[in-house]
Amino acid sequence: MAIRLRNPGRNAMIRRFFLLCLAVSVAALFILVPSTTSAPVMTRKEEVGSSSSLPSDLYSSGLHYARRSVLAVRSDPLRARADLIRKQVGDHAAVAAAYASFARRLKLESSKQTRLFAELARNLSLLVGAHRTLLHRAGPIDETAVRGFERGVKDRIRAARLLISDAKDSFDNQLKIQKLKDTIFAVNEQLSKAKKAGAFSSLIAAKSIPRSLHCLAMRLMEERIAQSDRYVDPPTPPPELEDPKLYHYAIFSDNVLAASVVVNSAVRNAREPWKHVFHVVTDRMNLGAMQVMFRMKDYSGAHIEVKAVEDYKFLNSSYVPVLRQLESANLQRFYFENKLENATKDTTNMKFRNPKYLSMLNHLRFYLPEMHPKLHRILFLDDDVVVQRDLTGLWKIDMDGKVNGAVETCFGSFHRYAQYMNFSHPLIKEKFNPKACGWAYGMNFFDLDAWRKEKCTEQYHYWQNLNENRTLWKLGTLPPGLITFYSTTKPLDKSWHVLGLGYNPSISMEEINNAAVVHFNGNMKPWLDIAMNQFRHLWTKYVDYDMEFVRQCNFAA
Known part of the structure; x- marks a missing residue:
């Protein structure tokens, strides 16, 4: 249903009025916009052309008045550009300073590089300081100033990059070297601890008696x-035992199997074994076992005497200094102290902690002339040696009046007297040459007549008494031997006696095969499980595996 409007003329008049108002509003808008967009920022100090239109109270109150355009809220590209340049300068200055510090720490040969990096870092910092007013200005930034700042920065950054590029390889290598040094130091610390623990364990193994040996x-x-x-024993000893025309050997041991191997090897390689006499001395506890071992078999006619230390009545504490010293509680504590932290603190002389040095068997070698008064010459053999060829050639050597025939062991600065004795002691320093060459025990040919003439046993007693507190040398029998036979030792050819099979795996088989005697000196004895397998067969081939008692005790061939 339609509504009919009355008085249409009046409605048309109203419509024309609204259209006129709209046109006026649009025209006013176009007039105002250009004036606002072109208006500058104004403050109290600026000369404003339309000042009459501003309220007078704003100037009188001292307040700033600004009329900003719509475009004024956008970021200033020159300021952003300047900030970016400043950041690059700061980064490169920090890198240059770091390289300079690192170069100083590494103490590089190129102190010039250290100086260049430090100077570069300083110049970059000064460049930023010189343009501080440019970077912190509140108003618009001058584009010309920014370009000048950028050119200066680019030149210095280019120089910094060239310097860093040239030095980077050197710094990287130095860093790697430093890291490797740190790693090597840490590994060496671990290795040192492991060596001490290993040496202590090896010492314990060397002290021990294997079950099979105890069984035998x-x-x-x-x-x-x-x-x-x-x-x-027969009531009268055989005359061969004192016959100076025969070849006499002295063996001191409490190891039944080891002593039998020495005798076996010497007899098998002798051209005339019946002319060889072996004087075996042990302690009272092992005397019975040693007697059975050497009576159960015929050693190709060789003569074997078995005695105990106690059978030599002159060996008592009133005559023998070492027996008196061995009764010292302090000395026994030194030998039997098995705490790891204490026993390993002196690793250089740890080998002398072996309790075998408490046994008089180890010191009998200094009393050979008194033990065998009718003999002229005798060959001393340790119980850890193996004889590989006939040794009678030693009796044909002209000793030139010397007492002791031995193989020298020195090479370079090693095995000199300085390594065995305390040359800070005035007596040692006065009497001996620290560079004198050392020699080895294990196979020693002694001229007993020259020994008696030189009074070597008395010399040994003199020095042993002086060393009661171990101030002249550490323990063991080699240092007093070096002192006793100083200037009375004749060097023998090295092929007579090759040492080190108990600790040195690098000995050549050619050297071993050419040796008359090989010596398993060291902790890795051939009868122990820790023996070196490449040398063990040299010893085991002289073990009597056919003997019933050896088979019963499970000795491995």
């Missing part, structure tokens, strides 16, 4: 008790 001694002792009549 017990079996032999059982046989000695069960068949006592069979092993009684």
Whole structure:
């Protein structure tokens, strides 16, 4: 249903009025917009052309008045550009300073590089300071100033990059070297601790008696008790034992199997074994087992005498200084102290902590002339040696009046007297040459007549008494031997005696095969599980595996 409007003329008049108002509004808008967009920022100090239109109270109150355009809220590209340049300068200055510091720490040969980096970092910092007013200006930034700042920065950054590029390889290598040094230091610390622990463990192993060896001694002792009549010594010793025309050997040992290997190897390689006499001395505890071992078999006619230390009545504490010293509680504590932290603190002389040095067997070598008064010459053999060829050639050597024939062991600065004795002591410094060459025990040919003439036993007693507090040398028998036979030792050809099979795996087989005697000196004895396998066969081939007691004790061939 349509509505009919009354008075149409009036409605048309109203419509025309509204259209006129709209046109006026649009025209006013176009007039105002250009004036606002072109108006500058104005403050109280500026001369404003339309000042009459501004309220007078704003000027009188001192307040700033600004009329900003719509475009004034946008960021200033020159300021952003200047900030970016400043950041680059700061970054490169920090890098240059770091390289300079690192160069100083590494103490590089190129102190010039250190100076260049420090100077570069300083110049970059000064460049930023010189343009501080440009970077912190509140108003618009001058584009010309920014371009000048940028050119200066680019030149210095280019120089910094060239310097860093040239030095980078050197710095990288130095850093790697430093890291490797740190790693090597840490590994060396671990290695040192491991070596000390290993040396201590090896010492414990060297002190121990293997089960099979203990079994053999017990079996032999059982046989000695069960068949006592069979092993009684004859009332009169055979004359061969004191015959100076025969070849005499001295062996001091409490190891039954080791002593038998020495005798076996010497007899098998002798051209005339019946002319060889072996004087075996042990302690009272092992005397019975040793007697059975050397009576159960015929050693190709060789003569074997078995005695105990106690059979030599002159060996007592009133005559022998070392027996008196061995009764010292302090010395026994030194030998038997097994705490790891204490036993390993003196690793250089740890080998002298072996309790074998408490045994008089180890010092009998200094009393050979008194033990064998009718003999002229005698060959001393340790119980850890193996004889590989006939040794009678030693008796044909002209000793030139010397007492001791031995193989020298020095090379370079090693095994000199300075390594065995305390040359800070005035007596040692006065009497001996620290560079004198050392020699080895294990195979020593002694002229007993020259010994008696030189009174070597008295010399040994003199120095042993002076060393009661171990101020002249550490423990062991080699230092007093070096002192006793100083200037009375004749060097022998090295092929007579090759050492080191108990600690040195690098000995050549050619050298070993050419040796008359090989010596398993060191902790890795051939009868222990820790022995070196490449040398062990040299010893095991002289073990009597056919002997019943050896088989019963499970000795591995």
